[in-house]
Amino acid sequence: MQLVCPAGNLPALKAAIDHGADAVYAGFRDQTNARAFPGLNFDESELRQGVGYAHQRGRKVYIALNTYPDAARLVAWQSAVNRAAELGADAIIAAELAVLEYAARAHPGLPRHLSVQGSATTAAALRYYYERCGIARAVLPRVLSIQQVERLAATAPVPIEVFAFGSLCIMVEGRCQLSSYLTGASPNRHGVCSPARFVRWEEGPDGARTVRLNGVLIDRFDPEEPAGYPTVCKGRFDVNGEIFHALEEPTSLNTLELLPRLASAGVAAIKIEGRQRGVAYVTAVTGTWRQALDRLAADPAGWQPLPAWQRTLAAHAEGHQTTLGPYHRAWH
Amino acid sequence: MRLSLGPLQYFWPRDRVLEFYRAAASWPLEVIYLGETVCSKRRELTARDWLALAAELADAGREVVLSSLALIEAESELAALERLIDNGRFRIEANDLSAVQLCRERRLPFVGGPSLNIYNHRALALLMEDGLFRWVPGVEQGRELLGELRTEMAAAGGRMPELEVIAWGRLPLSWSARCFTARAFDVGKDDCGFRCIEHPDGLPLATREGQPLLVINGVQVQGHAVCDLGPELPELRGLGVDLLRLYPQAERMAEIVQHFRAAVDGTGTPERLGAVNGYWHGQAGDAALVTST
The missing domain is CATH 3.20.20.70 (Aldolase class I)
Known part of the structure; x- marks a missing residue:
């Protein structure tokens, strides 16, 4: 092999x-x-x-x-x-x-x-x-x-x-438009998921960080919490009033x-x-x-x-x- | 310009599905796509039920096309696809290359569904050699990409197939082996309890700031916005679009079909009933992120 x-x-x-x-x-x-x-x-x-x-x-x-x-x-x-x-x-x-x-x-x-x-x-x-x-x-x-x-x-x-x-990749490769739905840049066509130019990190006075993709909140992290690269599939979202990794954990x-x-x-x-x-x-x-x-x-x-x-x-x-x-x- | 009713993407109880399509038989549209495209576990209607429904709708004068599952994993699903294709009467919307190949092996014409990755004229021409007679471009294909594709196709001396564009409904964005509805209820996919049936328009997903973003629909994820290309009708005509696809949503479908019928039969530009489709304008798909059109 x-x-x-x-x-x-x-x-x-x-x-x-x-x-x-x-x-x-x-x-x-x-x-x-x-x-x-x-x-x-x-x-x-x-x-x-x-x-x-x-x-x-x-x-x-x-x-x-x-x-x-x-x-x-x-x-x-x-x-x-x-x-x-x-x-x-x-x-x-x-x-x-x-x-x-x-x-x-x-x-x-x-x-x-x-x-x-x-x-x-x-x-x-x-x-x-x-x-x-x-x-x-x-x-x-x-x-x-x-x-x-x-x-x-x-x-x-x-x-x-x-x-x-x-x-x-949690989604079938080649068949995921989550990144392009938020940014207009297509992994299939442009070869990159969550392009860095759309990613914005912000740190609050308490050390908590938020990360956005083209302005859309992908996740928020406590000061000591590890934070990964923000792809839509690995963010935390609200489904049925619960906040969790609705698609996949990092x-x-x-x-x-x-x-x-x-x-x-x-x-x-x-x-x-x-x-x-x-x-x-x-x-x-x-x-x-x-x-x-x-x-x-x-x-x-x-x-x-x-x-x-x-x-x-x-x-x-x-x-x-x-x-x-x-x-x-x-x-x- | 003709109107089509795209395949039902959600999981509705049997009676609701039958009632919906019996009503649809009298709606002013030409083409109806039937069948399960998202999850093979959804069996409120059996293959035989879908075929009976197809016969009813065909008898009512509609062109009926049977849509295939977008993601095929198990050999049992592949065998079910073969039986669907061998139905002997109705044409197939091929939503993955397994369906394309099975149609090709049988020399059967097929519709190329939106989950096939066709981004250029050459790929389209190859699939037309295989039997593709109508194409529903994927969600990322906007007016500019379609215009370029038509130009390149003409320059290469090729002809376009019938072109069907998604004009109403939530955009299908991704598929997974995982069921996100089961995940949301903290149950395994194999013990999902068919929870999708409780969400006839999908399960909404919002950001931690409460911004609506996506809709979970079993193994499929959709955009939250119900997109409406009605106001772009003049552009669609200019691009030679033959059919407008209206995806079934849980509410107002009779009204929506009437609205599009009046629009395509008339000459004006219809008012906007749904959200802007940013992809059409070469931007992020999500209407909330569209800057200007």
Whole structure:
């Protein structure tokens, strides 16, 4: 099972490679990928260095081109596909039909992975992308239970990649307009959820903080309370007169304990979320999953998730909390 | 310009659903979308009931389309979708690519629903090759994006499918594996007790300052505002929109249909009955955040 790790910049890419990633995924510094945050991602020269660094060590680089271009901007996405091919990427990760179809036509030798943003949750949907765009792999949205993942891995026309760890989108990826409903900036089209330019923190005289997105109150925190990045899905709201995390708590997905089941289901790759995170995160999380995978390969029957691994992962989780998320039925 | 009644997004008791559609049979609109698009656990009407209703409405002279579930997780849901598509009489609104693929494999024409991600002319053209004959753009598609898409489609020598725009109702914004209604009542999804049935217009969610923001509808989240594109009718005509979609809300639907009928049959600009749809104007979707149109 391949370990696919995030690279938001060149130091993170090198850290991921150095600590055991089989492949890294990265994006260009524009809106062609779903982590289009200021100061993140790669220009061509950096990516060329990154591809060189990975290839010298026998690892792979996948380029995420996983946003949805509108009609007037489709040409820019096509040119990003060309750049990925020229830079020697081992695959592109894309969601949008026109992007995938263009890549298949213009660069048939460049493998195409279906992004999680493609929202494909069934064998039928995967057949569509396979037959229409010749995808070589598909990343599943974080909505399926472990039993459903196992079934889908058995019936899908292509190898499956699943998310193993990292911040958890509570909504089906590619099908969430909560951020654009408040800001007009679309994660699907512009590659960023809760853009920083719409976020405003305020601290009261007592040390309590409020955070707003385009003026809308997302949450309020007591002076000592940890406060995460304000996405609509992880805010506290009033439903039926009760204030709570009505959609989801700030927490990270952690599937470590499911690793043997994912392996025996034939899942081809596990993915670590977090291109927006720094070198320390990439180093610790990649290293931990590398150890877990190596230990599993060496001793599948005796494998147990070590407490030290779980401590490291929890320390790097959003809100220092982890969940099995949708893999576990009770979460639903 | 024709009017359509979009699929019922909420979970209503069986008698209320039947009563609603029996009334709708006499409303002045051309197309009715039927079926459950949000949650497969909602079974006040069985597949057979929906088909019987479809036959009744078709006999009353309406074009009936069967809408598919937007998020399919279980193989049992996929099997139910296959049975729906194989109904032998009515066309399908495909609300995810599973439905597209099953229609494509059977060479059946379909409506591309608003939860398909179609953002450009090329993706639309590909889906038209697959059988898409009508398209309901997703909520983010405003007048500028649709205008650009039409221009690019024409420049590429393609033709547009029938275009159906959401003109009335709460906008569907997201779907999840999790049921937020069950969460609000602190029960598991598997033991939800079908609590959605107590919220015929969804469960309101407000900010901690009491600002209405969203509406929880099981695994779906909607905007709180009931959007109204009536006043934008001249723009809709200019963009070649063929159908206006009116989503069922719990109140006033007969009146709303009459209002839009008068508007599309007349020449003037109708008064605003609902909220501004900010997305249409290239802004935040939420009417409360729209600066000017």
